[in-house]
Amino acid sequence: MAEKSLAVVPRTPGVVAGRIFIYTLLGIAAVYFLLPFLVMVMTSVKTMEDIRMGTLISLPREINFDAWSEAWSSACIGVNCQGIRGYFLNSIKMVIPAVFISTALGAVNGYVFSKWRFKGSEVIFSMLLIGCFIPFQVILLPMALTLGKLGIAQSINGLVLVHVVYGLAFTTLFFRNFYVSIPDDLVRAARIDGAGFFRIFWRIILPVSAPIIVVTVIWQTTQIWNDFLFGVVFSGGDSQPVTVALNNLVNTSTGVKKYNVDMAAAIIAASPTLLVYILAGKYFLRGLTAGSVKG
Amino acid sequence: MSSLTIKGVYKSFGQVEVLKDISLDIQSGEFLVLVGPSGCGKSTLLNLIAGLETVTRGEIFIRDQMVNGVSPKDRDIAMVFQTYALYPSMSVRKNISFGLEMRKIPKDEIKKIVEKVAGILQIEELLNRKPAQLSGGQRQRVAMGRALARSPSIFLFDEPLSNLDAKLRVEMRTEIKLLHHRLGVTTVYVTHDQIEAMTLADRIAIMKDGTIQQFDTPRNVYKNPANLFVGGFIGSPAMNFIPTQVVQVGDGQGVVLDVDGGQSYTLPASPGNGALAQWVGREVLFGLRPEYLSDSLPDQDEEPQVHELECRVTVVEPTGADTIVFVNINGVKTTCRVHPDSAGKPGETMRLVTDMTKVFFFDPDTGERI
Ligand SMILES: Nc1ncnc2c1ncn2[C@@H]1O[C@H](COP(=O)(O)OP(=O)(O)OP(=O)(O)O)[C@@H](O)[C@H]1O
Numbered sequence: 001m002a003e004k005s006l007a008v009v010p011r012t013p014g015v016v017a018g019r020i021f022i023y024t025l026l027g028i029a030a031v032y033f034l035l036p037f038l039v040m041v042m043t044s045v046k047t048m049e050d051i052r053m054g055t056l057i058s059l060p061r062e063i064n065f066d067a068w069s070e071a072w073s074s075a076c077i078g079v080n081c082q083g084i085r086g087y088f089l090n091s092i093k094m095v096i097p098a099v100f101i102s103t104a105l106g107a108v109n110g111y112v113f114s115k116w117r118f119k120g121s122e123v124i125f126s127m128l129l130i131g132c133f134i135p136f137q138v139i140l141l142p143m144a145l146t147l148g149k150l151g152i153a154q155s156i157n158g159l160v161l162v163h164v165v166y167g168l169a170f171t172t173l174f175f176r177n178f179y180v181s182i183p184d185d186l187v188r189a190a191r192i193d194g195a196g197f198f199r200i201f202w203r204i205i206l207p208v209s210a211p212i213i214v215v216t217v218i219w220q221t222t223q224i225w226n227d228f229l230f231g232v233v234f235s236g237g238d239s240q241p242v243t244v245a246l247n248n249l250v251n252t253s254t255g256v257k258k259y260n261v262d263m264a265a266a267i268i269a270a271s272p273t274l275l276v277y278i279l280a281g282k283y284f285l286r287g288l289t290a291g292s293v294k295g
Numbered sequence: 296m297s298s299l300t301i302k303g304v305y306k307s308f309g310q311v312e313v314l315k316d317i318s319l320d321i322q323s324g325e326f327l328v329l330v331g332p333s334g335c336g337k338s339t340l341l342n343l344i345a346g347l348e349t350v351t352r353g354e355i356f357i358r359d360q361m362v363n364g365v366s367p368k369d370r371d372i373a374m375v376f377q378t379y380a381l382y383p384s385m386s387v388r389k390n391i392s393f394g395l396e397m398r399k400i401p402k403d404e405i406k407k408i409v410e411k412v413a414g415i416l417q418i419e420e421l422l423n424r425k426p427a428q429l430s431g432g433q434r435q436r437v438a439m440g441r442a443l444a445r446s447p448s449i450f451l452f453d454e455p456l457s458n459l460d461a462k463l464r465v466e467m468r469t470e471i472k473l474l475h476h477r478l479g480v481t482t483v484y485v486t487h488d489q490i491e492a493m494t495l496a497d498r499i500a501i502m503k504d505g506t507i508q509q510f511d512t513p514r515n516v517y518k519n520p521a522n523l524f525v526g527g528f529i530g531s532p533a534m535n536f537i538p539t540q541v542v543q544v545g546d547g548q549g550v551v552l553d554v555d556g557g558q559s560y561t562l563p564a565s566p567g568n569g570a571l572a573q574w575v576g577r578e579v580l581f582g583l584r585p586e587y588l589s590d591s592l593p594d595q596d597e598e599p600q601v602h603e604l605e606c607r608v609t610v611v612e613p614t615g616a617d618t619i620v621f622v623n624i625n626g627v628k629t630t631c632r633v634h635p636d637s638a639g640k641p642g643e644t645m646r647l648v649t650d651m652t653k654v655f656f657f658d659p660d661t662g663e664r665i
């Protein structure tokens with residue numbers, strides 16, 4: 001569609017000028033957003049000496065990855081000088097189960113709210129939606145109490161629970177809105193064919209859910225990986241996620257400020273989300289705009 | 296044996312009463328068509344029979360067994376949906392075998408059934424395709440195949456042909472009829488197309504606003520409509536309703552028709568209708584089918600109830616086999632079906648004949664037949 005409508009636009013000078021204007025604007029915007037990242041990458045491969053001599057945007061004189069290995073395995077975070085490696089693994093251990101559980105539960109919830117409505121289900125759904133608008137800070141105290149009662153305070157499991165609970169509102173909303181576009185007749189036909197609640201979900205609904213699963217997984221991965229507040233509040237010393245460790249690394253003052261190590265650590269900490277967007281961003285957009293399933 | 300019995304069924308969604316006091320009874324092997332305008336509750340009734348919705352009041356029996364609390368899968372029914380509802384992720388073969396698989400039928404037997412059904416519907420070469428790779432007509436066949444495979448005691452169809460183009464619809468209609476003759480399975484078929492209803496049904500239930508207006512054979516709903524609604528709904532082109540005055544004519548009654556052009560006719564009603572005596576001097580709606588206001592009628596010379604009218608033609612619409620001519624009677628646009636060769640031109644006067652044994656009188660206030 002889009003390509004077609006572009007093709008029929010005649011190339012008058014006005015149109016060409018418009019194009020140039022649009023691309024210039026887009027280019028400026030791209031540079032504006034990429035510049036900080038570029039500075040980070042450049043700084044991370046400079047030596048400390050290089051940083052002291054040059055300016056923020058001067059090119060590195062030689063490319064040196066020492067800062068990267070230091071950030072990864074020997075930088076001091078508090079008194080612990082083993083780099084961010086352990087915390088990076090913590091984040092992975094937190095993100096994978098949290099994303100998996102919140103996505104799975106969201107899918108089942110969405111399935112119920114769209115295809116197995118019951119008396120009051122709309123009310124419950126609306127209440128769940130409020131969860132999307134509750135600021136993080138509001139749930140800190142009750143959540144801390146709950147985790148304490150459950151005996152999983154200051155642990156990765158506790159963080160997983162927090163993220164699952166907080167993410168559920170979003171994942172449910174995503175799946176529910178996707179599933180309302182799937183014809184109800186599919187479920188009716190399967191019921192007549194003799195399939196029950198879970199079998200219909202498993203055999204008929206889930207196989208057509210790929211677009212929304214991609215969207216939800218990307219969304220949740222980004223949210224949970226990037227989270228700082230829950231991490232800082234609900235984790236103990238050795239269960240901290242990488243975002244908290246990064247903050248501590250930057251704030252740990254042992255003499256000189258090692259900008260190159262800080263930058264390298266920040267890039268490492270941000271790399272999974274960057275990677276997810278680069279690899280799957282296309283599917284994210286596609287999933288968000290995916291239409292209904294034609295039976 | 297009674298195959299399906301519906302006794303005093305009501306259905307409400309919240310405050311809205313969608314079905315009111317529905318009672319039906321069909322024999323084993325019968326083809327029942329539920330017909331009516333959009334929103335009259337046909338699909339809801341079908342869903343109640345299927346068990347996809349629960350009745351608010353009343354009882355449903357399948358093969359003399361009460362099924363109110365029985366789940367859809369245990370009702371021994373199969374359904375074809377308007378949207379076909381094919382499982383998008385499964386191949387045609389899987390779509391057909393899914394229900395059998397759920398019923399734990401052995402694999403080799405499933406294979407045999409699928410092949411047989413595919414043979415009947417001529418979809419063998421489609422078995423490995425996905426629904427998205429099929430045309431509308433092919434999807435329709437697969438949806439029927441899925442229902443057929445289960446060999447249920449009742450087939451339920453919800454407007455299965457309404458998404459097909461006109462030509463294919465007629466073809467599939469014939470095919471469904473053949474299939475029904477061949478298999479002899481009790482069928483409940485929902486449509487809003489009265490021609491589909493007339494051609495397929497053993498018996499028709501005509502619905503309006505959640506009630507059944509008439510439940511009878513196609514022949515009878517045509518020959519003997521219970522009320523204004525049925526009269527107007529069944530038959531194409533639709534019946535003319537001409538407001539007119541009942542007058543005394545000799546021993547009997549008659550109606551006055553003022554045709555465009557100044558002529559006024561008083562047509563005596565056929566003596567069969569005694570109830571008309573009470574209506575002398577009052578307004579009625581005179582129901583006249585276009586096919587009985589024509590240039591000539593069979594046996595018109597022997598039949599004493601046939602009368603002639605000279606009418607001025609306003610519009611002519613040739614349809615091929617017949618030509619539809621519009622005239623004005625009592626100020627109402629009236630449709631006549633005439634032979635193409637005798638159709639007058641607009642503005643001309645044309646001789647039309649009508650058979651008073653084939654006309655109807657309706658109470659203009661209640662719509663009831665007189
Ligand atoms: N789940 C529901 N909740 C509330 N109202 C409903 C529900 N299902 C149907 N209705 C209402 O019941 C009435 C009958 O609907 P139904 O689908 O049975 O009509 P129909 O005769 O099949 O019409 P169509 O020819 O358009 O399919 C409609 O007014 C509809 O709005």
Ligand SMILES: [Mg+2]
Pocket residue numbers: 337338339453
């Ligand atoms: Mg319907």
